[in-house]
Amino acid sequence: MFVIGKLVTRQYRLHIRHLINKNTRLNSALSVKLKTANYTSYIRVPWALTLLKRTLHTVNRELDAMGLSPLDPSSYSRPEQAVVKHVDLKLNVDFDNRQLSGEALLTVNVLDSIEELILDSSNLTIESIESEDGKVLNYKLDDPVPNYGSKLTIPLPEPATVDQKIKLRIKYKTSPTATALQWLEPKQTSGKKYPYMFSQCQPIHARSILPCQDSPAVKFTYNAEVTAPEPFTVLMSAIKENGSAKATFRQPVPIPSYLLAIAVGVLESRELGPRTHVWSEKEEIERSAWEFADTEKYLQAAERLCGPYQWTQYDLLVLPPSFPYGGMENPCLTFVTPTLLAGDRSQADVIVHEIMHSWTGNLVTNTNFEHFWLNEGFTVFLERKVGASLISDKEEAHRSRDFSSLLGLQELTETIKLDLGEQNPLTKLVVNLTGVHPDDAFSTVPYEKGSLFLRYLEDLLGGSAVFDDFLRAYLNKFQRQSLDTDQFKAYLLDYFKDNDALKKVDWTTWLHKAGMPPVIPDYDTSMTKAVTALLAKVNDPNNSLDYNDVRIFTPQQVINFLQALIDQDPLPVDRLRTLGDAYNVATSKNSEITYRWLRLCIRSRDESKIDEALQFVNSQGRMKYVRPVYRDLYAWEAVREKAIENFLKNEPNMMHVSAYTLRKDLHLKE
Ligand SMILES: CC/C=C\C/C=C\C[C@@H](O)/C=C/C=C/C=C\[C@@H](O)CCCC(=O)O
């Protein structure tokens, strides 16, 4: 009985649930068998367990033949068989050869009888693999599959059994074209004197830095020793213990592979609070310290909602402009784009967002990227709650939260109705990533549809008063674990089992149907009213425009206004120029305003703005800005070639993910 109890582990239960979710891809007889299974009986009846294991084995073979991991369609690894629990990394940073080299010592917990361990790798040169006692092991590195890398199979010297711990030492080198790493020339930095390197592992690029189970279903702790030449500073997504020639790091909280991060540059830091430093090149350090001075205040507000911050340190690193995202929630060290340095703290919401990932995403993690909304929808939802909690006037806080939600809805509507199309399967909350690279599925949908779903549930189930308690219970229950949407749903249904309102939730439509959300919350529209009125004024050519129209607008209202103009038919170019001059948008330092303004100019076919738009996409690499501007330029036939030419010239300065997605946006071959 003891053995049986052990065998039916949580991993198995997850595995079974996942297989059921995937049943459309399976032989129907097998999926029926799985669907009708009574798991309790498997725990009690030994023969049933054997049957289950045999069934799973057959199913696994079927999925294998399709090149899929049963738990994660984006990974070759087999976390239901064995999981990496800890990694000891020793790396040397070689700027001349654009290479990391060294070793990864993996500590693996065996969950089933196995004869081999399967890992993900991409473009790595494996030099040797040894067992703990120094025995050299054979391995097989399959031919690379574009964008997924190579399956690395390591036959074990002898079969391993349940609960066994094994250690494997893998000596390897990364490639200069590792998709997770960007190696910058000195001219791409502010100091112009030294090179720079940084990583972006989310979603599945960690495999290009180390051989690993590159699936968020697996969480591991890590220690690292990294050697870099003087005068470089090495930073990682961990607690920095020693900063000399050999930097050492410790990450005692288990993380998924996509949260492994490294940056090496000539950096300075400033203390912002008891657990916070900001890091950047010296040219940005003062501006960065000013822009992010309120970080500790945000951390405390986040803790009031979610409980103690578990990662000890919360540092920020302001990267060079080619960093492709607004922010990346690397534990202990959020990476941010320098486009946040607006000089007015107007993009603080991005910092609050990254802080909230310390709970949703980093502690409670989507089991694979089909359930990305559990990371991002929750984070946006919490970001808005915490943002509002910083406003002392209750009504104003409510208005402000709803206004941000309306801005989010505006972006969601553009994505679903104009960009992706309402029938597009990528507009579902839970997506099918079999054969779809997560970087191709990325959009605002998991962020905004996910957050809107949670807001709908909150309103339905009794408001913040009850929902905040649920959130804390959920975080507590799933912390340091990975989960899928069914587990979230089961937990919510159980938590609110006495609440009849739950019966109203149309789960299938919310989770599995494409298009706009089935219900839009009854948001407070007082802050959008002025924007709607201004839109009507601008659309009537008889009205003259002057600065007083927008004098009392917050930056967010200006953004809301510009976004509304983007979503309607283009204004005549003369009218748009008049508007730009009258409302001072053309000279704004806020990149959220600038990118929308340039989109409007392109859409109104203002030829005098083409060079400025190209200069904007060349000066920074935040995909949120660069992709829509390029897509708008592409849609303007007369400038399409010029836009493509500009892209090709600048492609060598871009990070992999930017070049990869822009090639698709511009309909160029990979
Ligand atoms: C349904 C979506 C399915 C899969 C997508 C999974 C991963 C997407 C991958 O492309 C990586 C995303 C990394 C995001 C990092 C930060 C963002 O939150 C930034 C948002 C945009 C910005 O502010 O610049």
Ligand SMILES: [Zn+2]
């Ligand atoms: Zn996020």
